Amino acid sequence: MPAELSPIDKAKFVAAKRATEFVEDGMKLGLGTGSTAAWMVRCLAERIREEGLRVTGVPTSTRTAELAASLGVPLATLDEVKWLDMTIDGADEFDPHLALIKGGGAALLQEKIVATASDQMIVIADAAKEVTQLGAFPLPVEVIPFGWQTTKALIEETLVSLDVLNRDCTLRMNGERPLVTDEANFIIDLHLKRIGNPRQLALVLNQIPGVVENGLFIDICDIVVIGHGDGRVTVRDINQGTEGEDFVEFAPTDNIFADIE
Numbered sequence: 001m002p003a004e005l006s007p008i009d010k011a012k013f014v015a016a017k018r019a020t021e022f023v024e025d026g027m028k029l030g031l032g033t034g035s036t037a038a039w040m041v042r043c044l045a046e047r048i049r050e051e052g053l054r055v056t057g058v059p060t061s062t063r064t065a066e067l068a069a070s071l072g073v074p075l076a077t078l079d080e081v082k083w084l085d086m087t088i089d090g091a092d093e094f095d096p097h098l099a100l101i102k103g104g105g106a107a108l109l110q111e112k113i114v115a116t117a118s119d120q121m122i123v124i125a126d127a128a129k130e131v132t133q134l135g136a137f138p139l140p141v142e143v144i145p146f147g148w149q150t151t152k153a154l155i156e157e158t159l160v161s162l163d164v165l166n167r168d169c170t171l172r173m174n175g176e177r178p179l180v181t182d183e184a185n186f187i188i189d190l191h192l193k194r195i196g197n198p199r200q201l202a203l204v205l206n207q208i209p210g211v212v213e214n215g216l217f218i219d220i221c222d223i224v225v226i227g228h229g230d231g232r233v234t235v236r237d238i239n240q241g242t243e244g245e246d247f248v249e250f251a252p253t254d255n256i257f258a259d260i261e
C-alpha cells in the first residue's frame with residue numbers, strides 16, 4: 001500500500017468513489033479507462049466485496065479488463081449485454097456543456113462506443129480537467145495504420161481549412177514504435193490553436209478516409225463528478241441543470257490498494 005496519495009490522486013479517488021454511489025444493484029456498467037477510471041474500478045470492486053453489489057461490467061480496454069478481472073468485477077462484452085445502464089469514465093478535458101476530449105490513454109474508440117450505448121455517462125475528473133473551451137489538450141484521433149501518413153496530411157489540410165491548426169499533428173509513439181491501440185490502430189494527436197466548433201470538427205474529422213474515430217465526446221456525458229484534493233466533490237448534472245457539493249471521507253482501505261505496488 002502506498003504511504004501517501006498525492007492531492008491529484010486523492011481528487012481522482014474521491015470523484016471515483018462518489019460516482020460509484022450512483023451504481024445500483026443489477027446494473028450493466030461501462031468501465032472506462034485511465035488512472036481515474038482505475039480508481040472507479042477499485043471502488044466498485046470494494047462495493048462488490050463489502051455489500052454484495054451485483055453488476056456486470058463492460059470494460060473499454062484490455063487494461064481495464066485486466067484490472068477489473070483481477071479485482072473480481074464480473075465482466076461481459078458489449079455484444080453480450082448490448083445496452084448499458086451507465087458508463088463511468090475519466091476525461092482529459094470537459095467544458096461547461098460537458099463536451100469532452102478523451103483518448104489520452106488511447107482508449108477513445110471503445111470508450112465512445114460503450115458510452116454511446118449507455119443510458120447515462122458519468123465522467124469523473126479532478127478539477128484541473130475543467131476548461132472553458134476544449135482544445136488545449138491535444139485532440140486524439142484513431143486512424144488505421146494503412147496510409148497513416150496520407151491520413152495525417154489530410155487531417156492537417158482539414159485543420160488548416162478550418163483555421164484551427166496550431167502545429168503539425170503527431171503520431172503517438174510507444175518508445176521507438178507507433179503506439180498500437182486495442183483495435184490495432186494508431187493515434188494521431190492534433191495540436192489545435194482553438195477548437196472552433198467542436199461538433200463540426202468531430203463530424204469533419206470522421207469523414208476523412210483512414211480516420212476511425214476522434215476523441216471529441218459531444219452530447220454523450222450527462223453528469224460530471226469533479227474531485228478535489230481536500231475530499232470535496234462537485235456533482236454537475238447537465239440534464240437537470242443542477243450542481244451540488246459533497247464531501248467524501250478519504251479513508252481508502254488496504255484492500256483498495258491491492259493492485260498497487
Ligand SMILES: O=C[C@H](O)[C@H](O)[C@H](O)COP(=O)(O)O
Nearest residue numbers: 034035036103104105106107
Ligand atoms: O483513453 C483514455 C481515456 O480517455 C481516459 O479516460 C482519459 O485519458 C483520462 O485519463 P486519466 O484519468 O488517466 O487522466
